[in-house]
Each structure stands twice: as C-alpha cells, then as structure tokens.
Amino acid sequence: MSGVWVYVENREGAISAISREALGAARQVADSLGQPLTALVFGQGVGPACAAAFDLGADAVIGADDATLAGGRVEAHGPLLAKLAQERQPAVILIGASTRGRDLAAWTGADLDTGVVAEAIEVKVDGGVVKATRPVYAGKLLCEAFVTGTPQIVTLRSRAFAQAAATGKTGAPEMVGAAVAEDAIPTKIIGFEGKGGKVSLTDAGKIVSGGRGVGGPEGFEPLRELADVLGAALGASRATVDAGWIPYEHQVGQTGKTVAPDLYIAAGISGAIQHQAGMRSSKVIVAINKDPDAPIFKLARYGIVGDLFKVIPALTAEFKKRLN
Amino acid sequence: MKVVVCVKQTPSTTATLSVKGGVVSWEDPGGKPNVVNPWDEYAIEEAIRFKENRGAAEAVALCLGDPSSDEALKTCLAMGCGEAILVSDPALLGSDTLGTARTLAAAINKIGDVQVALFGKQAIDGDTGHTPVQVARVLGWTPLTYVAAIQSVDGGSITVDRMTDDGKETVTAKLPVVISFVKEINEPRYPSFMGIRKASKAVIPTWTAGDIGVSAPAAKADWSNVYPIPPREGEIEMIAGDTPEEQARNLVNKLFEEKVI
Numbered sequence: 001m002s003g004v005w006v007y008v009e010n011r012e013g014a015i016s017a018i019s020r021e022a023l024g025a026a027r028q029v030a031d032s033l034g035q036p037l038t039a040l041v042f043g044q045g046v047g048p049a050c051a052a053a054f055d056l057g058a059d060a061v062i063g064a065d066d067a068t069l070a071g072g073r074v075e076a077h078g079p080l081l082a083k084l085a086q087e088r089q090p091a092v093i094l095i096g097a098s099t100r101g102r103d104l105a106a107w108t109g110a111d112l113d114t115g116v117v118a119e120a121i122e123v124k125v126d127g128g129v130v131k132a133t134r135p136v137y138a139g140k141l142l143c144e145a146f147v148t149g150t151p152q153i154v155t156l157r158s159r160a161f162a163q164a165a166a167t168g169k170t171g172a173p174e175m176v177g178a179a180v181a182e183d184a185i186p187t188k189i190i191g192f193e194g195k196g197g198k199v200s201l202t203d204a205g206k207i208v209s210g211g212r213g214v215g216g217p218e219g220f221e222p223l224r225e226l227a228d229v230l231g232a233a234l235g236a237s238r239a240t241v242d243a244g245w246i247p248y249e250h251q252v253g254q255t256g257k258t259v260a261p262d263l264y265i266a267a268g269i270s271g272a273i274q275h276q277a278g279m280r281s282s283k284v285i286v287a288i289n290k291d292p293d294a295p296i297f298k299l300a301r302y303g304i305v306g307d308l309f310k311v312i313p314a315l316t317a318e319f320k321k322r323l324n
Numbered sequence: 325m326k327v328v329v330c331v332k333q334t335p336s337t338t339a340t341l342s343v344k345g346g347v348v349s350w351e352d353p354g355g356k357p358n359v360v361n362p363w364d365e366y367a368i369e370e371a372i373r374f375k376e377n378r379g380a381a382e383a384v385a386l387c388l389g390d391p392s393s394d395e396a397l398k399t400c401l402a403m404g405c406g407e408a409i410l411v412s413d414p415a416l417l418g419s420d421t422l423g424t425a426r427t428l429a430a431a432i433n434k435i436g437d438v439q440v441a442l443f444g445k446q447a448i449d450g451d452t453g454h455t456p457v458q459v460a461r462v463l464g465w466t467p468l469t470y471v472a473a474i475q476s477v478d479g480g481s482i483t484v485d486r487m488t489d490d491g492k493e494t495v496t497a498k499l500p501v502v503i504s505f506v507k508e509i510n511e512p513r514y515p516s517f518m519g520i521r522k523a524s525k526a527v528i529p530t531w532t533a534g535d536i537g538v539s540a541p542a543a544k545a546d547w548s549n550v551y552p553i554p555p556r557e558g559e560i561e562m563i564a565g566d567t568p569e570e571q572a573r574n575l576v577n578k579l580f581e582e583k584v585i
C-alpha cells in the first residue's frame with residue numbers, strides 16, 4: 001500500500017485546468033508522505049498529455065491510449081482505474097472533482113470497497129492519512145474528513161488548489177491497455193456539443209455577478225461590459241434567473257454553480273444565504289449595493305454603497321484606462 | 325415496470341446551521357427546517373412523468389433516513405408518486421455513500437421489476453454526488469449522471485443528454501439504468517391540494533436493514549469533525565469617494581495594490 005496516484009483529465013493532448021490543480025496538490029501529498037507520485041493519463045492520443053504530466057511534477061506516468069477511452073466515459077475509465085489500483089495497491093488516489101472526476105471517484109470507491117471523501121478544498125497529511133477540509137451543507141459549514149479504507153480516494157474541488165508548475169522533467173510513460181472492449185461498454189456517445197471556448201463560471205478567475213438590483217434583463221448589459229473588459233464570466237443570483245432575466249447557466253449559489261474566483265464583483269445582490277453558499281470561497285469579494293445593510297457586505301472585502309448603474313460603468317471606464 | 329426515485333431529506337436552503345460539541349443543528353426562518361433535497365424534486369417530477377407518459381406501472385419514492393424523513397416521502401406522494409418506502413434503522417445511521425448505495429440498491433431489488441432508478445445530482449448536505457454512480461455499481465446497472473433531457477426510451481434502450489463540465493453529450497444506453505438529473509430536465513410540479521390531503525393520511529411502510537438483507541455497513545469515510553466557517557466579518561473596507569468615478573478609481577487602485585488584477 002504505497003504511492004500517490006493522481007488521475008489526469010486530458011483533451012486533445014492538453015491537461016485540463018482541474019487536473020493541473022490536482023497534480024499540484026498531489027505533489028504536496030506525495031512529498032509529505034515521502035512516496036512517489038504517479039499520474040494516470042487515459043484517453044486517445046495521450047502522448048503530449050503524458051509528457052506534460054512529467055513536466056508538471058509526476059515521478060511516473062501510467063498511460064492508456066485507446067479509442068474506448070476517448071470522451072471520458074466512466075464505463076471505460078472506471079474499470080481501468082479500479083483494475084490498476086487492485087493490482088498495484090496505491091495508498092492514495094486524488095481526482096479533480098469535475099463531473100467526470102466525481103463519477104470516476106464514486107465508481108472506483110465502490111469497486112475497491114473503500115471510502116471516498118468529496119470536494120476537498122485543502123489537504124494535509126497527518127500520520128499517513130490524508131485529511132481533507134471540505135465544505136458541507138452546501139458550503140454553510142466546513143468539515144475535516146478522511147478515508148478509513150484503502151486506498152484513500154479524495155476528490156479536489158475546482159480552483160481550490162494552485163496548478164502544478166512546470167519542472168522541465170521528462171520521462172517515458174508506462175503504457176497499458178484498456179480494461180474493457182467496446183462491445184462490453186453499455187453506453188455509446190452519439191453526439192457532443194462543446195462549450196465553444198466560453199469561460200465557464202466554475203473555471204473563471206473573475207466573475208461579475210448581478211442580482212435583483214439590475215432591475216431587468218437589460219440591466220445585465222453594464223455588467224457584461226465590465227466582464228468583457230476584465231475577461232470575467234457573468235454570474236447571477238437566483239432571483240434574476242427565476243425572473244427570466246438571464247439563463248440558468250449563469251446562476252451562482254446553492255442550486256446553481258459553486259464558484260471560487262480570485263475576484264467576485266456582486267452588483268445589486270443582497271447576499272441571501274443560498275447565494276453565499278455558492279460564492280463565499282471567492283478570494284476577494286466586492287459588493288456594490290444601494291442598501292448599506294445588505295448581508296453581502298458582511299462577506300465582502302470591499303464595499304461601495306451606491307447605484308450600480310453609476311458605479312459599474314465608472315468601474316468599466318477605470319479598468320479600461322488601467323488595463324491598456 | 326416500476327420506476328424508483330431516491331430522495332433524501334435535507335435541511336432547507338434557507339436554514340441556518342450551527343455546531344455545538346460536534347453536533348450539527350439547524351433552524352429555518354420560514355419554520356420548515358427540513359425539506360426534500362431540492363435537486364431531488366426534478367427526479368420526482370421525472371418519475372411521475374415516467375408513469376404518466378412512458379408507461380411505468382408505478383412511481384415509487386425511496387428514502388433512507390431517520391423516522392422524520394417520512395415527511396419528505398409525503399411530499400413525493402403529494403406530488404404524485406403512488407408509493408413511498410422509508411428505510412430506517414439505527415444500524416444504518418452514519419452510512420457513507422457506499423453504505424447508502426448498498427442499502428438503496430437492496431431496497432430497489434426488493435421493490436422488484438425496476439428498470440430505471442432516478443436521483444438528484446447531489447444532496448445539499450453531504451454534497452458528494454457519489455450516491456447514484458455507487459448505486460449503479462452495486463446493482464450492476466449503467467449510470468447516466470447530470471442528465472438534462474431524456475430523448476427517448478424504447479426497446480430496452482434510453483437516449484439522454486448529459487451536461488458535463490465539457491459540454492452537452494448525447495448518450496444511448498441499455499436498460500436498466502440509474503439516472504441523476506440536473507435542473508434543466510424539467511419544472512417540478514407543486515403538490516396538488518388533493519395530493520396533500522391523500523399524502524397526509526398515508527401510512528408509509530418502513531423497512532429495516534434486516535427486511536432488505538443488508539448488514540450494518542461500516543463507513544469507510546469519517547466526516548465527524550464538522551465546524552463553522554471562520555467568519556469573514558469585519559474584514560470589509562468601504563470605498564470612499566464623492567462621485568462614482570472617484571469610488572471606482574479608489575477601488576481599482578486597491579485591487580491593483582492587492583494584485584487581484
């Protein structure tokens with residue numbers, strides 16, 4: 001029972017952001033345990049991603065290159081990860097908590113009859129055990145959780161860990177075959193529509209978010225302009241989504257997206273507890289609200305009491321000036 | 325064929341939580357501290373539609389929880405599920421997701437004649453989203469997670485749209501399947517007046533671990549150390565300025581100084 005494994009999501013040769021973060025966190029866990037770090041790179045055309053995994057600090061890479069592994073189906077990736085773990089008995093498996101990573105962690109935990117701790121935002125090693133800090137009750141409380149079975153499977157929340165830095169290290173990956181043949185996989189992917197390069201809320205480093213104070217669908221326009229200047233994603237409170245002012249994909253909060261950007265600008269958002277649950281891990285929160293008693297000011301690092309329709313355009317102009 | 329919808333009772337979204345001596349408690353300003361996990365409402369709606377539109381013989385709501393969870397099941401009945409079953413046993417308290425999955429899977433087997441088990445994408449207390457896939461593994465069924473649309477169900481196969489972090493994926497699979505839903509799937513109905521009346525009189529059968537043949541699952545995860553989030557209160561700095569332009573300039577200066585930008 002030794003070694004730290006990290007599962008590495010990759011697409012068209014590139015390692016996804018959440019897995020770069022996982023590599024960063026895994027390197028620290030491996031160093032604290034004094035054990036080697038192995039990256040698992042499954043997919044199709046994984047050569048460049050295997051090389052990148054070495055560069056991002058892996059001591060060893062296990063690669064699997066097969067058509068069945070393209071597209072990330074859990075029915076293909078799950079059996080392979082479980083089989084390798086059964087054969088080689090790692091102590092720890094870390095996986096980024098993307099939609100794919102969550103499914104994979106759950107699958108592998110079930111097949112290996114071990115525990116899974118979900119959505120860590122911090123990890124440390126304590127007497128050989130990985131102790132994870134994770135938000136629970138939709139981010140209203142925290143918890144220190146750990147796995148008592150083996151291996152210890154922990155998923156890592158997006159944007160909670162710094163991405164691994166390039167080390168210049170190179171190496172030869174060990175290539176293995178797929179665990180199941182196409183005939184034995186019960187799901188077929190018959191269509192796929194990518195996000196077309198749009199910054200997704202969960203990946204965004206900056207978010208400009210609007211609440212009921214924007215007054216209507218057109219009230220998001222000044223926010224959109226500020227977001228464009230900052231390269232930020234556009235967020236929204238549930239009230240505005242329910243009112244039909246903006247599509248659900250923009251909703252931040254307990255029944256929307258959980259986000260953790262470096263900068264979260266909340267304009268006309270009162271900061272109901274359900275909204276807070278989705279954004280309170282943001283590093284710097286700026287609140288702009290007419291109501292000085294709005295709960296959002298309790299969370300914010302900077303506050304402006306004022307009319308968002310005056311303050312936001314002024315901010316846009318100021319950022320434009322400073323950023324070019 | 326019956327369709328099963330698994331629901332969990334959770335604190336309401338408006339509940340405020342506190343921890344004393346490691347014990348979590350909550351209260352709700354609206355006076356309804358416990359609710360059906362909000363994500364499960366979509367699965368309940370879809371289960372009822374399986375009965376209404378896809379020829380399912382019955383929509384059965386299934387919950388593992390303490391005895392108070394029969395409230396959540398009554399909501400399912402009031403919305404339109406025809407049957408509800410509570411699995412409740414002190415021996416099952418503190419199950420981890422795999423223990424929960426084993427219990428739910430055993431209950432699904434006992435219900436019998438099920439080809440489709442429906443779930444919410446995650447519960448807002450444990451917040452893992454792992455239960456549906458693990459139920460699928462225990463049953464040996466195919467998991468279809470984050471489903472935003474059911475395109476078709478026919479001839480023993482199902483086609484769905486999944487919303488993953490990468491985009492929208494259309495997948496076909498053979499039944500039996502376990503599905504977890506995201507919000508885009510439907511608009512859950514409100515319980516009808518008649519439904520509420522009927523549900524309030526319903527006696528919900530309770531199964532114990534012994535009834536479904538599961539032994540107490542030892543949790544292989546420990547989450548007993550729950551604590552409040554250190555407050556951010558007091559950290560705020562109000563940005564001064566006589567005009568919005570001046571406020572904007574002062575704020576932007578701060579953000580550059582802090583290297584946020």
Ligand SMILES: Cc1cc2nc3c(=O)[nH]c(=O)nc-3n(C[C@H](O)[C@H](O)[C@H](O)COP(=O)(O)OP(=O)(O)OC[C@H]3O[C@@H](n4cnc5c(N)ncnc54)[C@H](O)[C@@H]3O)c2cc1C
Nearest residue numbers: 136330331388420421443444446447450451452453454455
């Ligand atoms: C604070 C806290 C932290 C926890 N941390 C962990 C952890 O890190 N690892 C771990 O293994 N367990 C953990 N648990 C235990 C876990 O919450 C339970 O096993 C739980 O019933 C299933 O997990 P979940 O709440 O994450 O639900 P999810 O997996 O997020 O729920 C998905 C769907 O499964 C269905 N479902 C879930 N639970 C039930 C149920 N009891 N009855 C019927 N349907 C259900 C619902 O349809 C739900 O929408 C934690 C519990 C708490 C209270």
